[in-house]
Amino acid sequence: MTSVHVADLVKDYTIRNGLKRTRLRAVDHVSLDLKPGRTVALVGESGSGKSTIAKILTRMETPTSGTVEVVRDDGTTVEKGAYRREVQMVFQDPFASLNPFHSIEHHIARPLRIHNRTAAGEETRERVLEMLERVNLTPAANIAPRRPHELSGGQRQRVAIARALAPGAKVLIADEPVSMLDVSIRLGVLNLLGRLQREDDLAVLYITHDLATARHFSDEITVLYRGRVVERGPADAVILDPHHEYTKLLAAAAPDPERLGRVTADDSAFNDTVERDAIDNGRCYDHFAGEWREAGVPAAAR
Numbered sequence: 097m098t099s100v101h102v103a104d105l106v107k108d109y110t111i112r113n114g115l116k117r118t119r120l121r122a123v124d125h126v127s128l129d130l131k132p133g134r135t136v137a138l139v140g141e142s143g144s145g146k147s148t149i150a151k152i153l154t155r156m157e158t159p160t161s162g163t164v165e166v167v168r169d170d171g172t173t174v175e176k177g178a179y180r181r182e183v184q185m186v187f188q189d190p191f192a193s194l195n196p197f198h199s200i201e202h203h204i205a206r207p208l209r210i211h212n213r214t215a216a217g218e219e220t221r222e223r224v225l226e227m228l229e230r231v232n233l234t235p236a237a238n239i240a241p242r243r244p245h246e247l248s249g250g251q252r253q254r255v256a257i258a259r260a261l262a263p264g265a266k267v268l269i270a271d272e273p274v275s276m277l278d279v280s281i282r283l284g285v286l287n288l289l290g291r292l293q294r295e296d297d298l299a300v301l302y303i304t305h306d307l308a309t310a311r312h313f314s315d316e317i318t319v320l321y322r323g324r325v326v327e328r329g330p331a332d333a334v335i336l337d338p339h340h341e342y343t344k345l346l347a348a349a350a351p352d353p354e355r356l357g358r359v360t361a362d363d364s365a366f367n368d369t370v371e372r373d374a375i376d377n378g379r380c381y382d383h384f385a386g387e388w389r390e391a392g393v394p395a396a397a398r
């Protein structure tokens with residue numbers, strides 16, 4: 097089984113505005129751990145740096161500084177080809193992530209072949225059908241030859257999940273995997289992710305702006321605000337006993353978690369009437385340690 101250790105991650109972007117260049121720190125000394133069979137929810141409003149962290153974890157971006165270590169139980173680190181196979185991402189937009197010209201079968205067979213999981217063509221096909229069944233796309237033989245536009249948004253996201261898991265993922269980064277789906281089918285897709293995680297003992301980072309689903313589907317919650325972690329802890333503790341001003345705002349705006357049928361349909365939890373920039377992100381409440389820490393500084397200096 098595989099774990100991920102993220103330490104002091106920093107990502108700066110340079111923004112050019114005519115001749116002027118400004119530096120934007122999208123991620124500011126973020127540390128977090130992912131463990132097999134556990135889900136960490138990364139919660140924060142739009143622009144807080146969630147996708148940047150996801151992209152660094154999946155090596156689509158390089159960090160300005162900091163480290164990401166993916167380690168197996170026996171202590172060996174996961175590198176290169178194995179990294180690309182074992183650390184997989186599910187994106188927010190199920191349509192943009194699938195190629196409209198290719199069949200569903202092609203989408204799942206390709207990573208299987210690239211990562212040498214199957215030898216012969218017939219074996220590949222069997223594995224594809226098996227994966228489709230695992231994500232409840234049945235009858236699989238019926239779905240396999242279709243193209244993405246012939247499927248619903250929820251079905252497409254299931255294909256994206258099957259594609260991510262097909263090569264043998266151990267770590268799954270799900271970047272707002274249901275926020276573009278119809279409210280009525282969100283829970284179905286999240287339940288599917290939960291089941292696959294248990295079956296494959298995956299380490300999951302569930303990125304969302306929805307605190308209610310974060311509580312329901314995660315073991316831990318890490319709250320990100322303007323690039324910094326401002327609160328972290330067991331999911332229930334963060335939601336029932338929020339310490340940071342920003343988390344309190346989120347918790348107050350989130351729908352009643354006991355009535356999960358009503359998952360927030362949009363960004364309404366981040367109502368713009370709040371003067372959010374006035375909130376201090378220099379401190380982080382750590383429920384595990386039971387104390388406040390400085391945020392945005394190297395862990396060693398804390």
Ligand SMILES: Nc1ncnc2c1ncn2[C@@H]1O[C@H](COP(=O)(O)OP(=O)(O)O)[C@@H](O)[C@H]1O
Nearest residue numbers: 109110122140141142143144145146147148149
């Ligand atoms: N390629 C890029 N170039 C410049 N700025 C970027 C780039 N990608 C993201 N940003 C900026 O970094 C910040 C964090 O973005 P992002 O990680 O996408 O946040 P989130 O996923 O939480 O909405 C935002 O201010 C965004 O505008």
Ligand SMILES: [Mg+2]
Nearest residue numbers: 146147148271
């Ligand atoms: Mg994002």
